[in-house]
Amino acid sequence: MEITFLGTGTGIPQDGRVQSGVLLDTEKNLLLFDCGCGVLGRIYESRHNHKDIDAIILTHLHLDHVGDVLALIKANWLVGRTDMRLYGPQGTREWFEKTLNVYDYLRDKFTVEITELSPGDEFVPQGTEGDCNCTVRCAKTVHTENSLAYRVESNGKTMVYTGDTEPCEEVMELAEDADVLIHECSFPLGFPMTNHTTPDMLTLMMEEYPLTAKKLYLTHLYPHMQGRYREATDHIKKYYKGEVIVAKDLMVVEL
Template sequence: MLRVTFLGTGGSLPTPERNPSAVMVNREGELMLFDCGEGTQQQMMRAKTGMKALSSIFISHFHADHMLGIPGLIQTMSFHGRTEPLKIYGPHWVHEFARILSALGYYKLRFEIDAIDLSPGDVIKRDDYSIMVLKTEHSIPSLGYALVENERSGKFNRQKAIELGVPPGPLFSKLHRGESVEVNGKVIHSKDVVGAGRPGRKIVYTGDTRPCKAILEASKDADLLIHDSTLANDQQDWAIESMHSTAKEAAVLAKEANVLKLVLTHISSRYSDDPSQLLKEAKEVFDKVIVADDLMELDIPYRDRT
């Protein structure tokens, strides 16, 4: 499973239609939260994402609409009996932020907060995927993130293995893992029955940013690009001044990066109840685009090849 739930899709201000920024990724039961605007914990309840399996929070930057939901969320998890440490990743100042969280209010947390200071170019390696840390361009120090799965093994040709004399059973597994096996004095190599490696999946989350080189490069052939698209094209001067992106600019980048799907988010309150202008302008450039809505879910399937 690789499921993305959009818990908050609004810009700086919450509206009746949109909460501030928060995107949940569920990868094989592990929950990762990218930004956590105010009200995120209630959105998690509405979306039924769960909280217990939340391993990490990745903060793109320390504007309030991207992190004000964290104090309430950690207090709720502590109240529900969480004891496992929670990792909070972010730009410079994340350690001070975690210290403030731990001291906030009279309620003592039952678990530790492990703050990890990140810089562009850092890589967080997990067992079979990595989180790449990207340089973005906003009005304060900011980061984007790319979740990149490791390459998968190729398809196993069962019929060919049998024709080569390999009996069904444990030897099949060895061959699929890349090992060679011996049958009746004959060595069968993995490459004889296993096809070329297949790509893992890639999700890119920009946070707030102008279109930039690091996001473009990280998004090459991505399965999903979640891009800041705060404003329409007639507000481009304001987008440049406030260091955000227009929907059209996000679409131009998505097209150049050859992504499979673009999702527009961080929608300004002026378009909160009717983002059709943003969608129209993006589709003029790149057709595989949608505007995120609060509580929208996307399942990201595997691809056989790029």
């Protein structure tokens, strides 16, 4: 399993961080988790090819997580690939249909198979050549009404990706014994916030539900986090024995 952080930023532009996107290479399949603005360019920079992505899996439908979905599907069409499988929370079909309605010239150019997911669902994503070699489990997050986190298992390795959320019991459970937990950490220590995570919100949760994932990567970093990364990892390390790493765009993690 190989993880590439494509975008570790948010809706506010900053140096070196585009919006949300995580690419997972299972050695047979390429799965893209979230696809915010800038992610399509990052796929190119990562030396992967957008047309090789088997499926796109969305945590929620905020613009910084979906902004490049249609751009990616159009890029595929421009190079002759006209199919895609799109997974996401309830509402994904309506969002995609409405988005496509604005671009009538694209309507008949490709086929997008959409699967809407709910907390507790477990599925094998479909790729260009049938079943992918992984299973994906969904859990509820605390962000939008239907937002989801995902746990992916493939070849004995496990990655959990939260998307946007407050720290919550469901995510801690989903991350049980995972090799890697990619948890959002939007704002710095002490920042008053709901629906997102700060280091102290995360450690408060850890006190109640100890984190058993082996490594923790922090992503979805607002510009407010600049200069506060070390403080964040130092704080979390007081409550967590594993490695804590602040993710960067185009960082590659081998499992």
